Amino acid sequence: MSDCHDCAASSVVTFPGPAQTVAGNARVALIGPPNSGKTTLFNRLTGLRQKVANFPGVTVERHTGVAVLPDGRAIPVIDLPGLYSLSPRSEDEQIAYDVLTGQRGDTGKPQAVLLVLDSTNLARHLMLAAPILALGIPTLIILNMADDLRKRGGHVDLTALSAELGAPVALVSARQGEGIDQVFEFLAGAMPKPAPKYLPILQDVPKCRQWAGRIGQEARYHAPAPPKWTRRLDAVFLHPVAGLLIFLAVVVGVFQTIFTVADPAKDAVDWVIHLTGNWVASVLPASLFRSLLLDGIWTGVGSVVVFLPQVLLLFLFIGILEDSGYLARAALIADRTMARVGLQGKSFIPLLSAYACAVPAIMATRTIENKRDRMATILIAPFMTCSARLPVYTLIIAAFIPDRPVLGRLLGARAVTMLALYALGFLAAVVTARLLKSSILKSGRTPFLLEMPSYRWPTVQSLGLRLLDRSVVFLRRAGTVILLVMVVLWVMAHLPLVGGHPPTIDHSLAGMLGHTIEPAIRPLGLNWKVGIGLITSLAARETIVATLGSIYGMDGQTNDAGLQTALQHDLSFGGAVALLVFFAFAMQCISTIAVVRRETGGWKWPVLQFTYMGALAYAGAFVAFHVLR
Amino acid sequence: MAAKKLSKPSPALDNNFGLPHTKAMLQLSGNRGQPEVLPTLVDLRRGDAAILETIDLPREEARRLMELGFLPGTQITAGRSAPGGDPRVFQVDGSEIALRRETARCLRVKLERKKRPV
Numbered sequence: 001m002s003d004c005h006d007c008a009a010s011s012v013v014t015f016p017g018p019a020q021t022v023a024g025n026a027r028v029a030l031i032g033p034p035n036s037g038k039t040t041l042f043n044r045l046t047g048l049r050q051k052v053a054n055f056p057g058v059t060v061e062r063h064t065g066v067a068v069l070p071d072g073r074a075i076p077v078i079d080l081p082g083l084y085s086l087s088p089r090s091e092d093e094q095i096a097y098d099v100l101t102g103q104r105g106d107t108g109k110p111q112a113v114l115l116v117l118d119s120t121n122l123a124r125h126l127m128l129a130a131p132i133l134a135l136g137i138p139t140l141i142i143l144n145m146a147d148d149l150r151k152r153g154g155h156v157d158l159t160a161l162s163a164e165l166g167a168p169v170a171l172v173s174a175r176q177g178e179g180i181d182q183v184f185e186f187l188a189g190a191m192p193k194p195a196p197k198y199l200p201i202l203q204d205v206p207k208c209r210q211w212a213g214r215i216g217q218e219a220r221y222h223a224p225a226p227p228k229w230t231r232r233l234d235a236v237f238l239h240p241v242a243g244l245l246i247f248l249a250v251v252v253g254v255f256q257t258i259f260t261v262a263d264p265a266k267d268a269v270d271w272v273i274h275l276t277g278n279w280v281a282s283v284l285p286a287s288l289f290r291s292l293l294l295d296g297i298w299t300g301v302g303s304v305v306v307f308l309p310q311v312l313l314l315f316l317f318i319g320i321l322e323d324s325g326y327l328a329r330a331a332l333i334a335d336r337t338m339a340r341v342g343l344q345g346k347s348f349i350p351l352l353s354a355y356a357c358a359v360p361a362i363m364a365t366r367t368i369e370n371k372r373d374r375m376a377t378i379l380i381a382p383f384m385t386c387s388a389r390l391p392v393y394t395l396i397i398a399a400f401i402p403d404r405p406v407l408g409r410l411l412g413a414r415a416v417t418m419l420a421l422y423a424l425g426f427l428a429a430v431v432t433a434r435l436l437k438s439s440i441l442k443s444g445r446t447p448f449l450l451e452m453p454s455y456r457w458p459t460v461q462s463l464g465l466r467l468l469d470r471s472v473v474f475l476r477r478a479g480t481v482i483l484l485v486m487v488v489l490w491v492m493a494h495l496p497l498v499g500g501h502p503p504t505i506d507h508s509l510a511g512m513l514g515h516t517i518e519p520a521i522r523p524l525g526l527n528w529k530v531g532i533g534l535i536t537s538l539a540a541r542e543t544i545v546a547t548l549g550s551i552y553g554m555d556g557q558t559n560d561a562g563l564q565t566a567l568q569h570d571l572s573f574g575g576a577v578a579l580l581v582f583f584a585f586a587m588q589c590i591s592t593i594a595v596v597r598r599e600t601g602g603w604k605w606p607v608l609q610f611t612y613m614g615a616l617a618y619a620g621a622f623v624a625f626h627v628l629r
Numbered sequence: 630m631a632a633k634k635l636s637k638p639s640p641a642l643d644n645n646f647g648l649p650h651t652k653a654m655l656q657l658s659g660n661r662g663q664p665e666v667l668p669t670l671v672d673l674r675r676g677d678a679a680i681l682e683t684i685d686l687p688r689e690e691a692r693r694l695m696e697l698g699f700l701p702g703t704q705i706t707a708g709r710s711a712p713g714g715d716p717r718v719f720q721v722d723g724s725e726i727a728l729r730r731e732t733a734r735c736l737r738v739k740l741e742r743k744k745r746p747v
Contacts, residue, residue, distance in 0.1 A: 084696040089689070121723040124698050205695035206702075209722075223723055238709040238718070332711045332718070332727050339729070345716070448732060449697060452718055452725035 027076050027108075028067070028187065029099060031132065032116030033125055034082030035453045037144040039063070041116055041174035042079040043465055045183065069188050077114075078107060086131035087203070100135055112138045114183065119143035119171065120154060120224050120454075126212035129165055130199045138193075139167050140186040146173040148454070154224030161219035166197030175459055230325075230454040237329050247333045250326070254317045256415050265309035273302035288494070288502075296490030299549050301483055308474060310394070311387045314356050315470045316463060323458035327352070331450055341430050342437025344368070344448045347377040351429070354384035355422075356470075358592045362599055372441040376433055378599055379609055382587050383429035385422045387474075388541040392583050393421055395545055399564035400576040417580075424584045428616065485539045486546055489532070493551070505529075505551060524582065524618070525575030525625040537588045544583075574628035578621035585617035668740060670719065670733035673707035679738035681705055681721075686735045694736075698722030705738065 032038045046065025063079040080099055081092035088094040095104070102109025115132050117125035122143065133139055143149075143156065149171075162169040168191050172179035185191045202208040237243050277298045284290045321327045327349060335345030346368050354361035361381045368374040385393075397414050404413040492510040494502035505511050513535065514528030521531050529551050533544035552566040571579070587593065587610050596606040667682055681703050684691040698721040699705070708725060710717035716729040728736075 084693075089693070124722050124724065127696070205692060206700050209695075209698075209700055226720075234709055234718075238711070240712045244712045332716060335716050335727075335729065336711060336713055345727075448716060448727070448729040449693065450716070450727040451697070452727060 027111045028078070028114060029110035029112075030077060030079045030114045030116060031096060031100065031128075032082060032142075032144075033084050033118070033128060035451055036082070036116045036118045036125065037174050038082060038116045039079060040459075040462060041114070041142065041144060041172070041183075042077065043462055044174045044177060044180055046077055047465075067184075067187065069184050071188065073188070075187055078110070083128070085128065085205075100132070100137070110137060112140070112187065114140050114142055114186075116142045116144050116174075119145050119149040119156065120152065120227075122156060122221050123213050123216040123223065124209070126215055127205075127208050129167075129215075130208065130211065131201055133165060133167055133199055134201050140183065140191070141165060141167055141169045142183065143169065143171045144174055146171045146178055147176050148173075148227075149224050152224030152227060153222075155220070155222040156216075157220040161215070161221075162194050164197070164215050164218045165199070166194055168193060175456070227454040233455050234329070234452075237326065238332070243329075243333065247330060250321070250330070252419070254314075256411070257313070257317075260415075262310040262313050266306050269306045269309060270302075273298070273306065277302065291494075291502075292487070292490050295550060296486050297483065299546070301479070301486060301546065302549075305475070306391075308471060310390055311356070311474050312467050312471060314387055314390075315467055318353060318356060319463045319466045320458050323456065323462055325453045325455040328450060328452050332452070335448060335450075339448075341433040343376060343433055344370075344373060345450055346448070347373060350377055351381060351384055354381040354386060357386050357388070358382045358384065358589065359595050362592070362595050365599070372437075375600065375605070376436045376441045378596060379436060379605065380429040380433050382589065382592050382609070382613065383425045383432065383585070385425045385584070386541075386589075388589065389421075389583055391542040391545045392537075393418060393580060395548075395563065396567070396576050396580055399567045400571075400573055421580060421584050424581070428585055432612075485536050485543050486550065489536055489547060489550060510551075523625070524578045524621040525572055525629065526579060526621075527570060527575075529570065530575075530579065534582075534588075537583075539590050541583060541588045572629065574625045577628050578625035581624045582617045582621040585613055585620050587613040667737040670705065670707070670717075670728065670736045670738060671730055673705075673738070673740075674743070675707055675709060677743050678704055678706045678741045680741055682737045682739055684736055686732075694732075697726050698724060699726075699736065704741065705736075 030038055030042050042063060042065065045067040065077050065079070067075045067077050069075065078099065080096040083093045083096050086097060086100075088097040098104045099107050100110065100113070113132060113135070115129060117128070129141060141161075143158075149156070156171070158169050158171055168186060170179055170182035170186065172183065174180070182191070200211060202211060237246060277294060280298065281290065281294055284293070318327075321330065330352070331345040331348045334348045338344055338348055347365070350361045350365045350368070358381045361384070362378050365374045365377045365381070368377060397417050401414050401417050405411070406413050406416050489510060492513070493505055493508045495509050496503065498507070502508070503511075510532050511528065514532040517531045517535070518528040521527075521534065526534075529548065530544075532551060533547040536547045537544035548567070549563050552563055567576070593606045593610060596609060597603060600606070668679070670679070673679055681699060681701050683701060684694055684699065686694070700722070703722055706720040708718035708720050711727075714730075716727045717733065718725050718727045719733075
């Protein structure tokens, strides 16, 4: 702070001291084309000091974080969606444009811009520099992936480039942490600023590319050799036969691992929850409060938390696939299949992430420029087997499907059942997409453009941040929505009081509600206890596990018996399969309904979607029960 | 690769008339007097290189392609494809972009050389 007056003449940005910094008000915007390593740099700058939220009114994800300078000043940073040019076409690009031009009041015009370009493809990426610099905001041009550039024999003269553009330039490797100090130096306002230059704003792309090429030439930019390893790996991963087999092996391997590796971890978490539960029971005197705490909250929330290892493992796999660059190849391989149902390869990534959770998946559809394709992807995304279904599937499968080998020791009957459920959801999505794309969402040609990034080693830091982010989201849900539902359920299960004592579950409010809907679900082979679970799972699918755990835990008859044993006692095999089918199809998730309403701008689509999926679920379960009875 | 291209700054359409062009015309147009039919990206096999001539797509779609490097006068090399040959990856302007057959069909090119190892 004290030396700010001295450096003011040469400084690019001046930020107020920590005391004046308004938290959450982004002052530095991170911008760049897709695949330029923007997010890696963002992680490098902000570390764990990040927040993910949505822009108000729209659901484009907004990553904000705080970069702490070596002198202790905290600077809010916002990571904007990637864009190729400043003429906005998709909603992602519109948001980035609005933030940069200060048209979104909630963020304010940024005081500085970090423009991230891929140094291995500089000539093309420089096209974005002119319109960004013309905004008149102090800008640091970051040439990312310096390690790749060097390794592949590329070169660029930073001083010449800086002079040509009239803006400071830094050569950085966000992955290796190389050159990050220069970014901090810029943010601290200590980087010398070259004489500003007038840059032409060219609407015409060929002229713009010509200009970028000339700038690159002036900066003696020598493009690196083609990525040798990427070509070699593509020879395998995009091989007509081997590539397809690897693709299938990856998909099957991911699911098999989630099921076998996550199990011991799940048992460990379960053991800890039991141990702490018993300890709490031993220190608290017997009371209604202890009952609420243990039977309601501990058992209920605990039975959802045990699935954290499984959810994390899935996100770990998606993270590895995405960061390594294989996900783009998977999209390429999947495109023909997607095209067959009228969708495109770009739908594949949202749909694949819908296997983790439909909410981020539906948000990710914003990158699909074609409105009708986007709508169709939103409508079928909840059919994908999300991680919230896993707890339900795991419980029922463990209770009803014997652990028998099917294909030697490689594939067990339980894994086969799990795969079949994934296939069922996928099939429903495919049929629905076909139906939609040949009727109400029929559209013409959808140009498919997919950039193939070079293969890279995923970094522990990036994967770790992703997992941390997801665990927080998962635990927050267990701690809020599910906790609330569990408390309400506990109250309903303990009222009305009979002579000062809670009634048996059969005569409680919850029991009555279950009995009321029992006629409707009896044709599916389900009893009133599962009925209560179906009602509570409207909030979130995994809540049914907590609900059943709680109901069977507090039911005198089945007390102390494991939940699995209790279910085996109460459900027929056909009923169990019917329940699985019901969960494969039904849209039991308040968050998804809410996000669809926001994305489609009204209640029409979510209501249609909920009704359609519900009807399909009921019909499917009905058929399953009557076939297998 | 990019540096070589930059040394002759993005030639306009008409500067590009040369020998291979005439050959392509002789091979492709059966009827004399008919407007010539240039091959498209679909006609490229893996390893083939060609110079992009025109993009027969609506303005917005063409612009998106151009932003990704598909500019008239640019060299495009056909790369690997998904099983079944569609979509195919094309190396253009330092990056690799996958296009579907239906899009690749709209990019008219002039064959430069064949079968360069990729």
